[in-house]
Amino acid sequence: GAGVSQSPRYKVAKRGQDVALRCDPISGHVSLFWYQQALGQGPEFLTYFQNEAQLDKSGLPSDRFFAERPEGSVSTLKIQRTQQEDSAVYLCASSRRSGANVLTFGAGSRLTVL
Amino acid sequence: AQSVTQLGSHVSVSEGALVLLRCNYSSSVPPYLFWYVQYPNQGLQLLLKYTSAATLVKGINGFEAEFKKSETSFHLTKPSAHMSDAAEYFCAVSDRDNQGGKLIFGQGTELSVKP
Numbered sequence: 001g002a003g004v005s006q007s008p009r010y011k012v013a014k015r016g017q018d019v020a021l022r023c024d025p026i027s028g029h030v031s032l033f034w035y036q037q038a039l040g041q042g043p044e045f046l047t048y049f050q051n052e053a054q055l056d057k058s059g060l061p062s063d064r065f066f067a068e069r070p071e072g073s074v075s076t077l078k079i080q081r082t083q084q085e086d087s088a089v090y091l092c093a094s095s096r097r098s099g100a101n102v103l104t105f106g107a108g109s110r111l112t113v114l
Numbered sequence: 115a116q117s118v119t120q121l122g123s124h125v126s127v128s129e130g131a132l133v134l135l136r137c138n139y140s141s142s143v144p145p146y147l148f149w150y151v152q153y154p155n156q157g158l159q160l161l162l163k164y165t166s167a168a169t170l171v172k173g174i175n176g177f178e179a180e181f182k183k184s185e186t187s188f189h190l191t192k193p194s195a196h197m198s199d200a201a202e203y204f205c206a207v208s209d210r211d212n213q214g215g216k217l218i219f220g221q222g223t224e225l226s227v228k229p
Contacts, residue, residue: 004157033216040123042204042219043158056216091157101146101165101208103217105157 002026004106006092012112013082021077021109025094032075033103034067035091043091049075050098082113116141116207120220128228133177133192135223137205140186146208147188148217149179153201161203164188175199200227 005024013019025032031050035043036059045059051072060067064083069075079086089110093103121136139145146165150158162173169181179190188205202224206217 035219040222042118042206042222043217045216045218048216059216093158102160102163103158105150105159107155107157 004092004094004104006090006106006109008109009107010110010112012114014114015082015084017082018078018080019082019111021079021090021092021111023075023077023092023094023106025073025075025092026096026104027073029094029096029104030098031095031103032069033093033095034075034077035093036061037089037091037108039088046077046090079111082111084113087111087113116145116209116218118205118207118218118220120203120205120223122223123221124224124226126226126228127195129197130194133190133195133199133225135190135203135205135225137179137188137190137220138186139188139205139207141207141209143209147179147181148206148208149173149177149188149190150204150206150219151201152204152222158204161190195225195227197227197229200225 007022034046037043047067048056049069064080066078089108091108093105117140119138148163149161152158162171164181172178177192202222204222205220
């Protein structure tokens with residue numbers, strides 16, 4: 001596609017529910033990143049994929065967070081047993097080459113946990 | 115480890131005035147540096163990047179930034195602000211030697227432009 005597409009754009013979940021956030025990167029982009037952006041803050045790194053391999057998941061805040069990219073294109077970020085502190089915008093970004101040099105970001109998925 | 119500090123969470127300028135958004139970085143290796151802009155309810159858009167070529171980097175929409183190693187700074191400037199420049203601006207650093215390098219972002223600076 002022309003850009004990075006994320007869905008849903010908005011998600012409201014009750015505390016304890018599981019959520020799944022989808023990212024469609026630009027076709028052919030090797031690298032895919034997930035970031036978490038809390039209100040009024042800069043984006044914080046969650047995890048990085050090079051094709052289907054998850055090379056860095058050091059930013060995932062707990063074992064409730066899980067990300068996958070099984071075929072090296074679409075990625076899903078799953079949050080189990082959501083907590084209020086998980087409320088944030090989740091940004092996906094992709095890059096044509098390995099590494100983070102120039103990222104194209106999606107518009108984000110805004111998660112609100114009640 | 116890398117880090118970025120943006121001085122001033124909010125900057126307000128008049129239309130036509132100089133824009134100066136400050137960014138200082140910390141990096142144990144020569145860095146790649148970036149400025150991104152974020153409009154409300156949109157993703158981040160790259161304004162410009164420094165990757166060890168010219169220290170004065172020109173970007174889109176009339177913005178430029180100068181890499182100053184001695185000051186560990188990468189301030190963003192624009193000679194004349196437009197109303198359309200009102201947005202959130204993020205400075206970021208990446209470890210150039212790491213193939214899987216990730217971007218480390220600052221806290222952001224919200225730019226307001228007064229008519």
